[in-house]
Amino acid sequence: MRVLGIDPGLTRCGVGVVDGTVGRPLTMVHVGVYRTPADLDTARRLHRLEQAIEEDVLLHRPDVVAVERVFSQHNVSTVMGTAQASGVAMLVAARHGIPVHLHTPSEVKASVTGSGRADKAQVTQMVTRLLRLTEAPKPADAADALALAICHIWRGGAKNRLELAVAAARATPTRGPR
Amino acid sequence: MRVLGIDPGLTRCGVGVVDGTVGRPLTMVHVGVYRTPADLDTARRLHRLEQAIEEDVLLHRPDVVAVERVFSQHNVSTVMGTAQASGVAMLVAARHGIPVHLHTPSEVKASVTGSGRADKAQVTQMVTRLLRLTEAPKPADAADALALAICHIWRGGAKNRLELAVAAARATPTRGPR
Numbered sequence: 351m352r353v354l355g356i357d358p359g360l361t362r363c364g365v366g367v368v369d370g371t372v373g374r375p376l377t378m379v380h381v382g383v384y385r386t387p388a389d390l391d392t393a394r395r396l397h398r399l400e401q402a403i404e405e406d407v408l409l410h411r412p413d414v415v416a417v418e419r420v421f422s423q424h425n426v427s428t429v430m431g432t433a434q435a436s437g438v439a440m441l442v443a444a445r446h447g448i449p450v451h452l453h454t455p456s457e458v459k460a461s462v463t464g465s466g467r468a469d470k471a472q473v474t475q476m477v478t479r480l481l482r483l484t485e486a487p488k489p490a491d492a493a494d495a496l497a498l499a500i501c502h503i504w505r506g507g508a509k510n511r512l513e514l515a516v517a518a519a520r521a522t523p524t525r526g527p528r
Numbered sequence: 529m530r531v532l533g534i535d536p537g538l539t540r541c542g543v544g545v546v547d548g549t550v551g552r553p554l555t556m557v558h559v560g561v562y563r564t565p566a567d568l569d570t571a572r573r574l575h576r577l578e579q580a581i582e583e584d585v586l587l588h589r590p591d592v593v594a595v596e597r598v599f600s601q602h603n604v605s606t607v608m609g610t611a612q613a614s615g616v617a618m619l620v621a622a623r624h625g626i627p628v629h630l631h632t633p634s635e636v637k638a639s640v641t642g643s644g645r646a647d648k649a650q651v652t653q654m655v656t657r658l659l660r661l662t663e664a665p666k667p668a669d670a671a672d673a674l675a676l677a678i679c680h681i682w683r684g685g686a687k688n689r690l691e692l693a694v695a696a697a698r699a700t701p702t703r704g705p706r
Contacts, residue, residue: 393618393628400619420608430598433608434615437574441616444575 351506352379354412354443355498356403357491358420358436359428360386360395364491365403367410368481368499376500378481380410381492392431396438403442415443416502418494419452453501458494461501473497529684530557532590532621533676534581535669536598536614537606538564538573542669543581545588546659546677554678556659558588559670570609574616581620593621594680596672597630631679636672639679651675 351371357364363384370376384402386395407415417440420433443450456466462476474493478486480500487493529549535542541562548554562580564573585593595618598611621628634644640654652671656664658678665671 391622391628392615393622396615396619397622400623430611433611434618437570437612437615438619440571440612441574441578441619444569444571445578450569450571 351414351503352410352412353414353416353499353502353506354406354410355416355495355500355502356436356439357418357494357498358432358439359491360392360399360431360435361388361428362489362491363399363402363435363439364489364493364495365406366487366492366496366499367406367412368496368503370500370503372504376481376503378483378496380406381487381496382406383489383492392434395431396434399435400438400442403439407442407446407448412448414502414506415439415448415450416498416506417450417452418458418498419454421454451502451506453498453505457505458497458501461504462497470494529592529681530588530590531592531594531677531680531684532584532588533594533673533678533680534614534617535596535672535676536610536617537669538570538577538609538613539566539606540667540669541577541580541613541617542667542671542673543584544665544670544674544677545584545590546674546681548678548681550682553660554658554681556661556674558584559665559674560584561667561670570612573609574612577613578616578620581617585620585624585626590626592680592684593617593626593628594676594684595628595630596636596676597632599632629680629684631676631683635683636675636679639682640675648672 352369355366366381367379368376369379386398417436420436440450459468460466463472470490474486477493477496487496530547533544544559545557546554547557564576595614598614618628637646637651638644641650648668652664655671655674
């Protein structure tokens with residue numbers, strides 16, 4: 351499974367592509383950060399972000415796009431831009447028929463470090479180790495995007511198997527009352 | 529000036545196209561509401577909305593897109609979807625090189641009714657009268673989108689004249705100290 355993780359933002363948007371399945375070593379395919387200038391109007395910043403993510407999708411052809419879930423109660427001053435950036439990421443995925451999954455920051459931290467309250471340094475350290483990188487991905491947004499992709503491979507893998515099991519159970523003819 | 533007003537939302541997104549200039553009668557060119565099903569995932573809802581707004585932009589070729597400014601402190605449960613829908617509207621405009629302007633709900637109400645605290649019925653009534661419509665546009669989202677377009681024509685018109693005057697004054701050679 352190839353996952354494109356996106357840590358959305360207008361100032362910095364982290365992207366990371368990881369190949370892997372549960373129980374097997376993970377491989378980093380791509381990592382990057384897109385920045386849009388703060389003096390550009392929001393509409394054009396969103397458009398630049400769309401073009402950058404579109405290029406990544408076309409180049410790397412992910413099976414899934416995993417986006418960090420944005421909460422309205424945090425960072426009121428930047429939450430609108432972050433929400434809009436996440437919307438653009440979701441839109442680009444949907445346009446290409448790629449399923450989108452959202453993960454909360456604490457789900458991502460817990461998946462990668464074992465603790466939902468890990469700090470950025472711990473996340474970066476574990477991402478570097480799990481992907482067997484020679485140096486830590488920088489800035490933190492890039493590491494977060496890789497962590498999102500890893501989180502999805504591990505959590506999504508378990509969820510997908512559960513969904514398959516439920517679907518298989520439903521498909522089995524039963525003799526119970528209608 | 530032709531303005532496409534957009535009252536963003538995932539459940540209902542109002543759109544209204546108005547032709548006009550300050551001091552002249554206004555003309556309604558188009559009004560509509562786009563709905564996306566609540567049981568569809570957000571990514572696909574955003575994609576459907578993008579396609580609908582893209583069609584409107586291509587069909588009506590507005591000079592400006594006016595979008596309602598979303599505030600994070602209101603309606604926490606729906607604000608993320610609204611912010612993302614507004615981001616999609618802004619993105620589509622930017623993609624076509626059309627300037628985007630944001631107006632707050634109270635700016636829109638004040639422009640159209642004279643009071644920033646007017647209720648929906650008053651806004652609808654004034655929109656119907658200003659555009660000389662035989663019946664009120666429904667639902668409220670459609671009337672709000674038309675009100676946004678009218679607000680932009682009136683406020684944007686004054687602002688544009690001011691910007692032109694400032695630009696002209698700056699271009700005039702002066703004899704003052706450097």
